[in-house]
Each structure stands twice: as C-alpha cells, then as structure tokens.
Amino acid sequence: MDESLLDGVRVLEIGGGFAAAFAARWLSGFGADVVRADPPLESLTADEQVYLLAGKRRVRVEQTRLRALALAADIVVEDQRPGELAGWGMSPLALRAEKRTLVVVSVTPFGQSGPYATYEANNIIAFAMGGLMSLTGHPAREPLMTGGSQAYCLGAINAFGAAVTALYGGIVQGEGDWIDISLQEAAAGMLELYGPGGAYNGLGPHLRSGNHVRAAWAIYPCADGFAGVCALERQIPALFAAIGDPELQDPRFRDPLQRPLHDDELQAKLYAWFGDHTKDEILAMSPKFKVPFGAVLTPGDLLENPSLAERGYFDEVLLPDGQVAIVPGRPFLGFPWTPPSVLHEAGADNTRVGADWLGVQS
C-alpha cells in the first residue's frame, strides 16, 4: 500500500466557511494533516459539518497560537474578509516573509483587491455576480440559483487545485506563493459560449433558456421522473435511430440548417417519446446508441447505484452519537484516499495539535 500523497503535509484551515472547508476536505482525504481553526460561531449547517469537517482535527485558539500554527503549516487555506488576517498580525505576506515555502490560498467572494473586495456576500450573491445565475432558470421566471452552494464549491475546487499546484511548485523551486481566488472570477471564467460570445459579438446578453437550449439539448418529463438528452450534430443520426420515428429522417429534421426552423416540432416529438419511457429504459440506450442520454437522479438514487458501488465511491462518517452518514468520497481515482471517518467536536484537538505541530506541552 502506497503512503498517502500528502502524507506529512500540514494544512491549516482558517475561516469556517464552506469554500475553505471543502478545499481542505480534499487535502485531508489525500493524506494531509488538516487542522481546522474553528470560528467562534459555527456557520455551517449540521449536515455540512458532517460532510466537510470529518477527518480533520479541530482547534479553538487565540491569535498568537493561530499565527504559530500558520507558520508550522505547509498550506494555509483561509476565507476571511480581505485584510482580516493582517489585522490579526498574520497577513499572508508577513507569513510568507517568515516562511518562504508556505502556500497561502485565500478564497473570498470578490478577491483581495478592487472596489467590492470587502462587500458583504454569501453563496447566492457570488453566484449572481459570477454570471451563472443569469443563465439558469426558466425564461419566463426569475433567474435561479443552482442547488447546493455552487459558488462556494467552485471556489473550493479552484482553491484545492491552486494549493496542490503551488505545493508542487514549492517542491521543485523551493518557494510557495499567495493565491487569491475570487468566487466571482471562478464563475465568470466558465460561462461557456455565452461569456466569450457576449464579449466578441456585443449583441446584448444571452439570457436563460431553462431546460430547453434546443430540442436535442434538453431535459424532459419521462414516465417516472425527468430525463435528458444532449446531442451534438454528429450524434443526431444515432438519436433519431434510438427514437425510431421514420418521420425524423425528413430533411427538415436531418438537415442541420433546417432543423432549427422546426425545433418546436422536434421538441413535441421528444416530449412524447420521453413520456413513454422510464429513466432506466432511456439510460440503457446511452451505451447502446452512443447517445448522451441522462436521467435526473437524486442522492438517494445514487446511494443505491451499482456502478458507484463497484467503483467504491462512497465514504462512511461516524458521528459522535454513533450514527453513520454516507458521503461522496474521492473526486478521482489514482491516489490513496483516506476516508474522513470520524467527525471531531469543535476545539477538541487543541492539546494534541499544540504538541504535534508546536511541540507545546499544555
């Protein structure tokens, strides 16, 4: 058995927000010794705490000790308001000046500089300001926030990637860095064709198209829920073969230049076809016809999914009251993953962490 990739890497998580906690969760799973400095007032929900904090050691310390822990760490992940750490006498620049290999990742709604740097924000505000919300939801209704806490999640996966990239740079070059991740920028750089299209053409904004970008790129009600299809031009013949309606061979559907003019008619056919089929029937056609079909599955469905079970995807977390929660595990396979098996209580590890990281016996 290989030792974990990040074995011996110390990570200090300062903040208590979702984004920093999620980024540090992956670092923990891949073997880092993650210590979370718990905030005075917990902002995560109970379920978020189970998912994001399990496997981490947790301390509650005053500023002098926090600074010492930061300097004992290899990576600091923090989501305080810009300037907050400096106010505590531990600005990332000062920490980096004392320890050149240190990597500091700051993940905040709008980044460290600029007129909105200290604006008040949470997930929905960052999701709105990053552009994704304008594209999501029904065209006749208000813009819609995607489920969960996606602005925070985007910040987290960027913070994780930047942290391990900087860690690698530090191993090779002997120097860490301070990385400024803005939730707004994380989203603003992934607006698909609408971002660069809006910038290039200057023809006004593209607005939300709900579940129907076009007939063959959509979600439909099916016999037992909702299912979808996303067919590019090269997959249209296979899609029509799967549906089996001979009328679809007509040029008004087959010709890519004519099809957009008959999108409503095609959509009506797809409504009817999806309505006649179950999710399982539709999913079975994906590998058979090599057509990107999908079904709207719930977390409950996925807990029963044989493919995920076969791939050993889920982790178990033991809670202080003895219950066991099942949570998503490693984001990808290839490196040893340590399931975050136990949820520690807030501040429970002050003594042990002081001894391990600082050699302090107290």
Place this chain on the structure above:
Amino acid sequence: MKRLPLEGVRVLDLTMMWAGPYATRLLAEMGAEILKIESPSAWDNIRTVIPLDGITEPWNASWYFNDYNRDKKSVTLDLAQARGRELFLGLVAQSDVVIENYRSAVMDNLGIGYETLRAAREDIIMVSMAGFGKFGAERDHVGFGPIIEQMSGLASLTGYGDDGVPYKTGVSYGDPVAGKAAAAAVAMGLIKRQKTGRGVHVDLGQRETMSTLIGEAFVAASLRGEQVAQHGNRDSRFAPQGVYRCIGIEQWLAISVRTDDEWRALASVIDADSIARLSLHERLERHDELDALVAAWAAGQDPQDAMETLQWAGVAAGRVLDSESIHDDPHLAARGYWVELPHPRMHAWKQPTTTWRFFEANPQLSRHAPLFGEHTREVLSSLLGVSASELDALQAQAVIGDAPLNPGIG
C-alpha cells in the same frame, strides 16, 4: 523573477470540447507547455460549433474554441494510422503528462492505453476523464456536462420548488467542474512522481467529481432518508433572500439577509421600518410578504445603484450580472480580469484571465489559441527529428495536416 509552478512540464492533450481543454488551459496558465493533438480527420468539434458568418477557415476563427485553447500549441497526428501512433508514442517519451476525455474504451481501442504509454515512458502521468469512469457498470455511458449534472444528483436539487421541475444550470456545468479537478489531478501526479519516481493513471469519472459538490444532500439522504426538495432562491438560514427585478431589461438584484442587523438595515432602505424588528423565524414565515416589499422597492432602482446602496448599508447584495454586463463590471475591470489579446483572424475581445491569481508568480495570458496544426512541423522536427521530406510525406498521407479533412458544423 519568480517562475510559474508548472514551468518545464510538457502535456500531451488529447481532450476535446470543454472539460479536458479547460483543464489544460489551466495547466497552460500555470506555465506548462500544452501540445494539443488532433487528427486531420478527427478534430476538436468545438472549433466549428459556432461558425462565424462568411469567414474562410472557420476552424481557425472561433472565439469559442479560442476561449478553451489559448496558450497551447496545435499538433496534428492521426492516431488511427500506424505512423501517427508511433510519432505520438515518441512524443510521450518526451512528455510528462497525457490527458484525455474520450469514452472509456477509446484509448485502448486506439492502441494507446496506459500500459502502452508506460512502455514509452515509465513514469508517465496519465489522466483519463470519461463521464462515468474507466470501469464500472456505467463506463460505456456517454455524457456531456448537462448529462453529468443530471446523473450526479445536482439537477434534482435545483428548481423553483413550486412545480416539482428539476433544472439544469445554464452552462454545461459538469465540464468546467471536471476540468478544474483534472488540472488538480495533474499537479498531484507531478507531486507523486517527484516523491516516488513513479507515474500514475488517474481515473476521473466526471459524474463522481460532480456529486462531491452536494455532499450535504447525501448526508441528509443517508442519515434521515430525506427526499430531495427544491427551494428556488431561498435558504432557511437567511430571509429574505431572493432576486428582485430592477429597472432595465432583465436586470435583477440578488439580496440575502443573514442577520437581524442586516434586516433592520434593509428595512430602513426600503422604508419598511415598522417591521424592522422581525426575527429570522418571523421573516421566514412572512417571506412572500417581505419579497413583495423588496420587489416593489427594487422595481424603481437601477441595479448597480441598488447594489451599492445596500452594500453601503451593510446588506449582502449583488447584481445578477449577465453575459454582457459582466464584461462591464467595474470591480472585474479594476482587478484586470478581462484581457484583450490579438488574434490573426478575429478582432480582439475581453477574455477572462486565470482564476488562480498567484501574487508572486503572476501568471498572464500570452497568446491566442493556435491555428489548426500550426505547430505540427516545429514540434515533430524539434522533438522527434522528423525531416522536412518525411513531413511532406506524412501530410500527403493525412497523418498530419494544416486543415481538417472533413470540415462541417461541429
């Protein structure tokens, strides 16, 4: 001058569309050399998904293709031909990373699976990013980003809540999420090689990466058997919370009231002092009524002014920036987020800089996406010593090329 973290790393990029190219764009931003490999007969269709009107060589003049492929080099090689495969394996021997986002069986079918790559270079780092992974009952399922989003559980959590309809995010959300994670996997592979001298084959199932973004919903499902519920734009911790229409065409403002103090501040701004003392519980109970009051106020406001007014009062508020207004946002402008780079076939436009703002290494965009096959001859001659006469022969056999053999709508 501090160096970028991935300087000196060479990546062979077989990915197409969004997820994979987004990963390698990030690696390029971090200093890696990206050789984007396409076959003259099987090339990245994103080049022509949105063809510009009346342009020759549309595959070389796509702002959409450019967005995912800037700062890379383009090398053509037909991997279905023996000589193409041989040259590819020659490049593998001189590279650090191979990344691909084909369906699970394609690399093996092409005769360039992980073991073959390892035979060419023992410590190669290979990242595969099939939708549902390299093994498992669903390995042959086909998926683009919106399919991944549906299959991950996320779409089931998105919706207005009053009609039972799940929604997709307005972009192919699974792609950039998988792309970011794949870039991180490359860095981890490099760390492993540095520590142990060995390579790795990463199996990134895009659906699995996506499901990690809703872990708390799995806690609810597994601990309490909770069925999914859609909440629109609301959150039981914050009230009122929502988006409110302002002056202008489809201009909206998001507001989230997180504390009693914020509510008092908002109530004062919207002239509702008589209910400024409502508790969170009361605000949740009367959410529809409060929404109507906020909406009535917002309807007479310019969205930018309204955001600034509320922020000045200490209330979390932000515009629902759209694909036009986001390019005019003063904050992003102040941070130098939008960069205009010259392109030989198109006028300049505002492109996003890197999301990973390393203060000291200071990554910057440097070049437009390559033209089709632009670097084929340079790369094959300099790295593999292929002669000019052989390059001509390879072009005649369509192993390499400077234009797609089968251009059309992607």
